[in-house]
Amino acid sequence: MNGMDLGQWLRLVDVIIEVVDARLPATGRGVEVRHLLARSRRGHLLVLNKADLAEPEKTRAWMEHWRAGGLLSASASAVRGEGIRNCRRLVMEAAASRPKKWQRAPRAMVVGLPNVGKSSLLNRLIGRSVVRVGRRPGITRGVQWVRIAPGLELLDTPGLLGAGGVDGERRLRLSAVGILPQNEADSWETARWLLSLLPGERVDVYGAEMASPLATPEDRLAALARKRGFLGPGGIPDTSRAARLLVEDFSRGRLGPLTLELPGDGRGEAEDRERV
Ligand SMILES: Nc1nc2c(ncn2[C@@H]2O[C@H](COP(=O)(O)OP(=O)(O)O)[C@@H](O)[C@H]2O)c(=O)[nH]1
Ligand SMILES: [Mg+2]
Structure with missing residues (x-):
């Protein structure tokens, strides 16, 4: 990302929008993001994207699981444009917990593993009618912010995470989606x-x-x-x-919707619990 590492980008924002593939909600989370989030103390919204390719009741089960763990989550389909307004609302909610001393509008960025729909979601969040806030060379050299709601700005570049250890069935799951x-x-x-x-x-x-x-x-x-x-x-x-x-x-979803892991089904969840 433009010569800055992800940690540096995260320091510029108040809320991290972590995008996961709704078919793979645990295994499909970035490994680094857990450490980055713990250290950065930023607001956090987990978006289960590609919800159109997952089983709705399992998507709900994951959201319930995370809610019980105190984590804010939402489901969305960036290709269909579903769940976008709710995502914006929840980003605002996540931003509300930041220190009151901040005077500027809260800022967010999108991060996630390859191919989960970060760019698609970013484009949906930005929409066509929103205002480009422009570069702010003084503070954040070369960073482009976009106003996506009144009082909410989004970094216009998504952050790519690594998939971490990829062996055994974990590799198959990541490869399948x-x-x-x-x-x-x-x-x-x-x-x-x-x-x-x-x-x-x-x-x-x-x-x-x-x-x-x-x-x-x-x-x-x-x-x-x-x-x-x-x-x-x-x-x-x-x-x-x-x-x-x-x-x-x-x-690509041509064989119909299928969620590959459920909370409580073993390996995926063990990793997830470790991460939340
Ligand atoms: N079915 C479905 N496909 C999606 C969705 N979001 C993104 N995609 C597709 O997934 C692929 C990767 O999307 P992209 O936004 O480039 O992912 P990125 O690599 O995370 O930025 C593209 O073919 C998108 O059309 C979604 O919500 N549903
Ligand atoms: Mg992309």
Whole structure:
């Protein structure tokens, strides 16, 4: 981010809007952000974005879980423009706890892992009609602030967080929602894992053979490859390519909504509790 590290940017704001993928609310949180938040003592709003790709009752369960832990959260769909006004309202609420000595309008910034919808949400929060506040070279060299509500300003650049340790099932989850970029080995493992989770009817868009839960994952991916004409030398079905397609389609929501973790389901929550 323009040569400044995230910690320096966070010092400029009163509220941190942490964006997570609603399908992966625990594993999909940035590791650094926990430490940064603890140290920075900033207001904090957790936004479950891509709520259109998650199961609504599970999204509610996560919000309830966090509310019980004293954490402010909201759900949103940046592509659909849903939940945006509520996010603005909650940012104001989070900002209200800052020291009264501050005279200027409260300021916020958006942070999160890759591909969770930070830029999309930022654009929605900014909207078209809001005022660009402009650069303030004196105080915050080169920083661009945008007024997103009366008395509330937003840094116009989102902060990118790292995914932290990525092994085992954690890697599969992050790869399934597109937080980790696909590579050959991961696509294959991730596709197998998704096939074990997705109800058969979700993948019948690829044909009946693909949807059969009795077939092995290899056979199902081979059926998908044949159906799409993904054939290698000698007409052998290219199952790697089929795996990549399946993961990409899931990640973009083409196989329907699916929340990959729930509060209380084990690993994700243990990490989450540690982080809150
Ligand atoms: N279905 C869905 N897709 C979204 C949503 N928000 C962002 N996306 C898509 O997710 C991808 C990554 O979004 P982007 O804003 O670039 O994420 P960033 O990397 O965190 O800035 C893009 O293809 C967006 O269209 C959402 O709420 N729902
Ligand atoms: Mg972005």
